Amino acid sequence: MKQLDLKLLKQLTQLDAVSSFENHLAKFLITEYQKYHVTIKKDNLGNLFAYKYSLNPQAKTIMIASHMDEVxxxxxxxxxxxxxxxxxxxxxxxxxxxxxxxxxxxxxxxxxxxxxxxxxxxxxxxxxxxxxxxxxxxxxxxxxxxxxxxxxxxxxxxxxxDAPFQVLNQHRIISKAIDDRYGVFMGLELLKTVDKQDLPYHLVIVNTVEEEVGARGAITATHFVKPDLAIVLDASPTRDHLLDELEMGHLGKGPLVRFLDPKQILNKRLMDLQIRACTLAKVPFQFYQSMGGTDASEIQKVYQGVPVLVHGLPARSLHSATSVYDINDLEAAKKSLLMLLKIVLEYFEDEEI
Ligand SMILES: [Zn+2]
Missing domain, CATH: 2.40.30.40 (Peptidase M42, domain 2)
Structure with missing residues (x-):
């Protein structure tokens, strides 16, 4: 796998975008999306969409969502x-x-x-x-x-x-706003990899607004896209500073399989698919129970209901000036997400009643 574009990650985390002030970041993202074979759209609330259409117009629609705003x-x-x-x-x-x-x-x-x-x-x-x-x-x-x-x-x-982006050692970074520039960054990384592939589904990379004040953008974004399935990318706080192996969320131990938070309970078949993707991609993963919600809380309730999973990045000192996260986790997230995109349509093969 090609190295992650850390210069891009630095640019994304250094841009300032709190809830309802996302346009500056959206403008930057539009210039990035224009490098790829996508159709760019916006809705009235400010959500940004990059559509990579399948050659099959009847194909399912898979949405990958991340929020642009930071605290x-x-x-x-x-x-x-x-x-x-x-x-x-x-x-x-x-x-x-x-x-x-x-x-x-x-x-x-x-x-x-x-x-x-x-x-x-x-x-x-x-x-x-x-x-x-x-x-x-x-x-x-x-x-x-x-x-x-x-x-x-x-x-x-x-x-x-106002915080710098610093690489602390070979694989750890300190910056502001990794929540949720992780997801924004990963959307671009995935697009870069699949850009020239003909996918058997319409892929829509969605960047939502106003997640930090109650996942408002996720609602209109889901109405806009009408996805058959959604994958939310978001950062979640680690508990490894408690020095207890039983506590969930450790830096360097791979992406988070969020099975429970106050507003969303896992979709079991999607979680199985997520775990299989990690296993096939040979990357570690961690089960994670969260005390806070994500865009997934709203996406699941929109339209006729949307199956949704959250692929999480562990990060220390979240919602502060100085979040610390691990490049190995970012790489593992990318590998497992690319694998998930290969097998995601299996979800529709044995639909339960
Ligand atoms: Zn977030």
């Missing part, structure tokens, strides 16, 4: 000291926020750099209350509210973590 923040007020206050878009570990670097994209696309105020320890007195997101002061160096406004700050602007 971040939105400007909701400016205080008299010139500090920005925000609403969180997606879930964050609030205790990890103080001292974190952030960046804000102005209306003219100019990017300003700042940090989240971390009061010095000797200024704190007594036990701290549980922080609320509105209490945090985002410091962009403005001297007053007027100064912030003069410099282009207004309500509704996007803020993201």
């Amino acid at each position: 971040g923040f939105m400007v909701v007020s400016i205080d008299q000291g010139g500090f920005i206050h925000v609403k969180d878009l997606g879930s964050h570990n609030l205790s990890s926020l103080p001292g974190t670097l952030v960046r804000m994209t102005l209306k003219n696309q100019k990017v300003l750099h700042g940090t989240i105020l971390a009061p010095a320890p000797h200024l704190k007195s007594g036990p701290a209350n549980e922080p609320k997101i509105g209490d945090f002061q985002f410091d962009f160096g403005f001297t007053s509210k007027e100064d912030a406004i003069k410099n282009g700050v207004t309500m509704g602007l996007m803020l993201t973590y």
